[in-house]
Amino acid sequence: MTAxxxxxxxxxxxxxxxRQKEQFLASEGLYRDWNAKINVISRKDIDALYDHHFLHSxxxxxYLQTVPGLSEAFSGAQVLDLGTGGGFPGIPLAILFPExxxxxxxxxxxxxxxxxxxxxxxxxxxxxxxxxxAETLPGKFHFVVSRAVATLTDxxxxxxxxxxxxxxxxxxxxxxxxxxxxxxxxxLPKGSVHTWPVDSWLxxxxxxxxxVIHFEK
Numbered sequence: 211m212t213a214x215x216x217x218x219x220x221x222x223x224x225x226x227x228x229r230q231k232e233q234f235l236a237s238e239g240l241y242r243d244w245n246a247k248i249n250v251i252s253r254k255d256i257d258a259l260y261d262h263h264f265l266h267s268x269x270x271x272x273y274l275q276t277v278p279g280l281s282e283a284f285s286g287a288q289v290l291d292l293g294t295g296g297g298f299p300g301i302p303l304a305i306l307f308p309e310x311x312x313x314x315x316x317x318x319x320x321x322x323x324x325x326x327x328x329x330x331x332x333x334x335x336x337x338x339x340x341x342x343x344a345e346t347l348p349g350k351f352h353f354v355v356s357r358a359v360a361t362l363t364d365x366x367x368x369x370x371x372x373x374x375x376x377x378x379x380x381x382x383x384x385x386x387x388x389x390x391x392x393x394x395x396x397x398l399p400k401g402s403v404h405t406w407p408v409d410s411w412l413x414x415x416x417x418x419x420x421x422v423i424h425f426e427k
Contacts, residue, residue: 211258211260211261211265212260213234213235213237213238213260214235215260216234216260216264216265217231217234217235219265220234220268223271223272223275224271224306230305230306230308233305233332233333233334234264234302234305236331236332237259237264237301237302237305237328237332238259238260240327240328240331240332241256241259241296241328242256242259244296244324244327244328245296245324248320248321248323248324250295250296250320250321250324251263251296261414261416262416263298263302264302265412266298266299266357266380266408266417266420267298267299267300267301267302267303267357267380268299268302268303268306269380269408269411269412269417269420269422270299270303270355270378270380270422271284271303271306271307272411273378273406273422273424274378276406277424283352283375284307284310284352284353285307285309285310286309286310287310287311287351287352287353287375288310288311288313288351288352288353289303289310289311289312289313289351289352289353289354289355290312290313290315290347290351290353290354290355290369290372290373291303291312291313291314291315291354291355291356292315292344292354292355292356292359292365292368292369293315293316293317293344293356293357293359293360294314294315294316294321294322294325294356295316295318295321295325295357296321296324296325296328297314297324297325297328297329298357299355299356299357299380300312300314300325300337300355301314301325301328301329301332301334301337303355304329304334304336304337305332305334307336308336309336310336311336311338312336312337312338313338313339313340313347313351314329314337314338314339314340315339315340315341315342315344315347316340316341317341317342317343317344318341319341322339322340322341325339326339344368344369344372345368347372349372350371350372350373350374351372351373351374352373352374352375352376353373353375353376353377353378354369354372354373354376354377354378354379355377355378355379355380356377356379356380357379357380357381358379358380358381358382361388362379362381362385362388362389362391362392362423363388363391363392363395365379366392366396366425370396373427374427375426375427376424376425376426376427377423377424377425378422378423378424379422379423379424379425380408380420380421380422380423381420381421381423382419382420382421383419385405385421385423389403389405389423398425402425402426403423403424403425403426404423404424404426405421405422405423405424406421406422406424407420407421408420408421408422
């Protein structure tokens, strides 16, 4: 998928401003340049930046549209992207939601260097980068987003108590047992965890089995 094809596809779901289009278009060159210096995306996957990274990140935004009132709650919220790596899903979401404040956190310093440089070059004033471990972060956020940084059993304790409205987690594979373990261990109410198949929006074999997992508060 070319940058323009990505813009055309995304524009069918959301009305993009000229600035948002420019930011999405500029992202490819920035990630290619930085990835040559600090490898945050596998070199064989950089050509699929929009297909496999930007669209995957925006699957969270597409899921928000399926739940009444959730997009409105997310817009203007304080959001933590934990284990952001080079800025996913945080940077694509920050472009799409300019009124939302994103804190992109990763414990690996070289990855946050890339995320910070890309965000600055794109002029994303709603993005803040933190090089830290999750348990050291002060304060609370409305939402936590993340993309498959760990099993749910490991991930949930890291963010427990750090969000007031929900978790939106991108993960694939057989997650039934993981969800059951988290719900049992932390006594989450029945019906508080939802899954949404990404390939219901992106009918590409790459997304088969990939989910947005939504933990309601």
